[in-house]
Amino acid sequence: TSKIIGLTGGIGSGKTTVAKFIEDCGFPVYYSDDRAKEIVNDNDDLKLKITELLGNEAYDQNGLYNRKFVSEKVFNDKELLQKLNEIIHPAVRIDFEDWVKKQKKYLVFKETALLFELKLHLQCYRSILVTAEDNIRIKRVMDRDRKTYREVQSVMEKQLPEKDKIKLADCVIYNNTNLDDLKDQTEKVIFDIE
Numbered sequence: 001t002s003k004i005i006g007l008t009g010g011i012g013s014g015k016t017t018v019a020k021f022i023e024d025c026g027f028p029v030y031y032s033d034d035r036a037k038e039i040v041n042d043n044d045d046l047k048l049k050i051t052e053l054l055g056n057e058a059y060d061q062n063g064l065y066n067r068k069f070v071s072e073k074v075f076n077d078k079e080l081l082q083k084l085n086e087i088i089h090p091a092v093r094i095d096f097e098d099w100v101k102k103q104k105k106y107l108v109f110k111e112t113a114l115l116f117e118l119k120l121h122l123q124c125y126r127s128i129l130v131t132a133e134d135n136i137r138i139k140r141v142m143d144r145d146r147k148t149y150r151e152v153q154s155v156m157e158k159q160l161p162e163k164d165k166i167k168l169a170d171c172v173i174y175n176n177t178n179l180d181d182l183k184d185q186t187e188k189v190i191f192d193i194e
């Protein structure tokens with residue numbers, strides 16, 4: 001069986017960019033957030049549970065997940081959001097376990113923003129944190145998503161503080177400079193795990 005390496009980082013840290021470098025090195029990466037977005041449409045059992053929790057409007061006439069409706073519905077309702085997460089997170093976990101079984105490489109990577117928050121690092125052989133200074137991360141996301149400083153900052157404030165994540169991570173990649181440096185650090189981290 002493959003060893004699982006958790007890959008995480010806050011908004012705009014560069015974890016997806018690191019994940020692509022890892023794929024360039026020939027290792028498979030499971031993108032948890034992307035998969036979550038797919039399985040809310042593909043997994044019938046999950047669809048049923050979401051509909052039971054949020055009503056039929058959670059899916060449109062074509063049976064597609066209505067992200068806008070759902071976000072608005074849970075926006076100011078912490079309890080409902082928690083219930084929704086309690087449905088989605090286990091489904092992603094099972095989907096990941098199925099995916100891992102199909103992999104042939106001795107190392108596989110799981111990219112997720114919530115590695116430490118959901119204690120998923122406890123199921124990993126090693127954890128990698130990508131981090132950068134707040135201002136750099138905010139600026140990168142503003143450029144990428146056309147968001148305001150304040151919008152990015154408010155997402156950041158809701159995430160676990162960097163200092164806590166740094167303590168929990170086995171390896172830390174500091175993404176404060178350029179992409180060449182980021183790639184070098186990524187390759188060194190993978191090499192050290194092997």
Ligand code: ATP
Pocket residue numbers: 009010011012013014015016017018113140141144175176177178179182
């Ligand atoms: P999110 O959690 O918001 O999805 P992320 O952690 O996956 O973010 P990326 O999407 O990888 O972060 O990076 C954020 C943006 O910054 C991207 O547009 C990416 O191309 C850019 N970026 C990342 N690292 C660097 C770097 N070292 N130099 C320049 N641009 C970078």
